[in-house]
Amino acid sequence: MRNPLNQSVVEIKPSGIRKFFDIVSEMKDAISLGVGEPDFPTPWHVREEGIYSLEKGRTHYTSNAGLAELKEEISRFLKRRYRLEYDPCHEIMVTVGGSEAIDLAVRAMVCPGEEVIIPQPSYVSYEPCVVLAQGVPVFIPLKAENDFRLTEEELRAAITEKTKMLVLPFPNNPTGAIMTREDLAKIARVCVEKDIVVVSDEIYSELTYDYDHVSIAELPGMKERTVVINGFSKGHAMTGWRLGYACSSVPIIEQMLKIHQYAIMCAPTTSQYAAVEAMRNGDADVQMMRESYNKRRRLVLHELRDMGLECFEPYGAFYVFPCIKSLGMSSEEFANRLLQEEKVAIVPGTAFGDSGEGYMRISYAYSVENLKKALERVRRFVERHRQAAQD
Amino acid sequence: MSLRMQILEAIDQNARFSTKELAIMLGQDEAAVAEEIIKMEEEKVICGYTTLIDWDKTELSQVIAMIEVKVTPQRGQGFDKIAERIYQFEEVDAVYLMSGSFDLTVMLRGKSLKSVAQFVSDKLSPLESVLSTATHFVLKKYKEHGVTLVNDNKDERMLVTP
CATH class of the missing domain: 1.10.10 (Arc Repressor Mutant, subunit A)
Incomplete structure (x- = not known):
């Protein structure tokens, strides 16, 4: 038989998370701080709406772009929360999670050989999506000294004549970094000047602390060159429903919709009905969850600093990103040894790009009891190895 | 806040x-x-710190009853006086003044059905202002103080996800 495989797919590296997952799965009774999803179940009134829709027999396709009433609710939500104005009929489409929207945006806009700037550490799917679209990923290693924000200088230095797109992943997984309006304004100016399109992955937009989230699409000249990606997974605790959305100008959405139409048809109908309820009556749930995460964020940050790990204050998502360089081991070594010695699973920063070396992603989407138990073990580990590193 | x-x-x-x-x-x-x-x-905003115990999982056998009580309010003192006469009993766990077709809800913890029945017939019903009582026994507690007691909410998430 001849080789049945596409070489460019074969060459894509399996994700670092996957590798670590396999190791963790071998370990019985490990406790984890490695999960990238809320610990809350979807609020009951939202789940109930999904159940009702099934009872009523709403088990058919929806239109390709999604239920009209859901798109209207999304449009209202974006306006009330982020001052974004999108026409629900033509500028919003519902996707299977934010992940699909990322893939669509890249495929709809990137031509073979064009460069896509990806700041790292960041979510694992940007690079493979670009590669599959035959684009060329160009990485910007974000720096701890900038609190892992993207700066104008870094962006300018990465731009070439082939640059087509910037992926803007804030609030950021894995660092928890956010971009303020001032930070974004500088980036927006460069994008307009250099005629670059932006894929702004704002899936954690509802989970920011002390600062309100700002979308780059709101800034002058940006709406027509930005695809805003968001969804229900994180803020509304709906990961398993697989529901996200993309918003942009009509010419871009039209092409993304074409791919979606042929590859997916439409997002799951039950999920869409549930999401309508989440948009209409879910603000208080999100508020409650945000406040709960914020308490844990402060606790985890305090504990990590207290055990002597350098750690910038993250204002978004549900991750803390401590530096472990003082222990004289690599991120991967830290992860493996912590798992072996103390049975705690934490994802190494390198799973999110080479520039994550020296850092660990700690998720605080766990009960306070669980966090305290796990952090006590981390403290024991850190103190033991700091001693060893000094001797 | x-x-x-x-x-x-x-x-x-x-x-x-x-x-x-x-x-x-x-x-x-x-x-x-x-x-x-x-x-x-x-200021008694915080009145105490208690423990939420699922007694059904212990060796202690106890009966919990909710008693609907209709009373005659007393001149000048409304329901407070009669409520006080009821909540002073040690067996009584909680007393609430209610709107609707009866006046007081009395929550009671007893060792057995018999002891609860005895409390109602010997202590509660004879009170002068008590017009009638209806006793309901708790068969199963599903949720208390916001905590679900029936199933252990296991974390079903995968151990590591992106």
Whole structure:
């Protein structure tokens, strides 16, 4: 038989998370701080709406772009929360999670050989999506000294004549970094000047602390060159429903919709009905969850600093990103040894790009009891190895 | 939100946080948190710290009853006087004044059906202002104080996800 495989797919590296997952799965009774999803179940009134829709027999396709009433609710939500104005009929489409929207945006806009700037550490799917679209990923290693924000200088230095797109992943997984309006304004100016399109992955937009989230699409000249990606997974605790959305100008959405139409048809109908309820009556749930995460964020940050790990204050998502360089081991070594010695699973920063070396992603989407138990073990580990590193 | 409300919301479901932990989680000064808690204890905003126990999982057998009581309010004292005569009994766990077709809800903990029945016939019903009672026994507790008692909410997430 001849080789049945596409070489460019074969060459894509399996994700670092996957590798670590396999190791963790071998370990019985490990406790984890490695999960990238809320610990809350979807609020009951939202789940109930999904159940009702099934009872009523709403088990058919929806239109390709999604239920009209859901798109209207999304449009209202974006306006009330982020001052974004999108026409629900033509500028919003519902996707299977934010992940699909990322893939669509890249495929709809990137031509073979064009460069896509990806700041790292960041979510694992940007690079493979670009590669599959035959684009060329160009990485910007974000720096701890900038609190892992993207700066104008870094962006300018990465731009070439082939640059087509910037992926803007804030609030950021894995660092928890956010971009303020001032930070974004500088980036927006460069994008307009250099005629670059932006894929702004704002899936954690509802989970920011002390600062309100700002979308780059709101800034002058940006709406027509930005695809805003968001969804229900994180803020509304709906990961398993697989529901996200993309918003942009009509010419871009039209092409993304074409791919979606042929590859997916439409997002799951039950999920869409549930999401309508989440948009209409879910603000208080999100508020409650945000406040709960914020308490844990402060606790985890305090504990990590207290055990002597350098750690910038993250204002978004549900991750803390401590530096472990003082222990004289690599991120991967830290992860493996912590798992072996103390049975705690934490994802190494390198799973999110080479520039994550020296850092660990700690998720605080766990009960306070669980966090305290796990952090006590981390403290024991850190103190033991700091001693060893000094001797 | 005031510091007071922040503290109350945080400890409503968990009284075991230390003052230091509370201060860290709320992003507040530890001394200020400690002071506010003492103040609330003095003002009886915080009336006590109890433990949520699922007695069904222990060797203790007990019966919980909810008694609907109709009473005649007394001149000048409304329902308070009769409520007091009822809540003084040790067996009584809680007493609420209700709107609707009866006046007081009396929650009772007893060793057996018999002891509850005895309480109602010997102590509650003979009270002068009590017109009638209807006793309901609790068969199963599903949820109490916001906590589900029936199933252990296991974390079903995968151990590591992106």
